[in-house]
Amino acid sequence: MEERQIMKNHKVVVNNRKTSTLTGVLDVLSFDLNEILLETEQGMLMVKGNGLHVNRLSLEKGEVDLSGTIDSIAYSEINNIKKQGENLFSKLFR
Secondary structure, three states: OOOOOOOOOOEEEOOOOOOOEEEEEEEEEEEOEEEEEEEEEEEEEEEEEEEEEEEEEEEOOOEEEEEEEEEEEEEOHHHHHHHHHHHHHHHOOO
């Protein structure tokens, strides 16, 4: 049988650069006080700032609440990151 991939809604809400609520989150790949890397329905999402904290995480619902000073939010395609990793390994093992 053919599998159907259902695209969930993805939303980012930032309040006064101090708190943020995100939906459509698949995984938290890494986090520290200055950077949080999330895998979302729309690609990889990098949140940069100061004093960043993951206050609430529900992967079942795909929701994350963040706090701290948010300086930037940037997306990149999941496929591009996988290809970059493959290119790095292919260069190393030539």
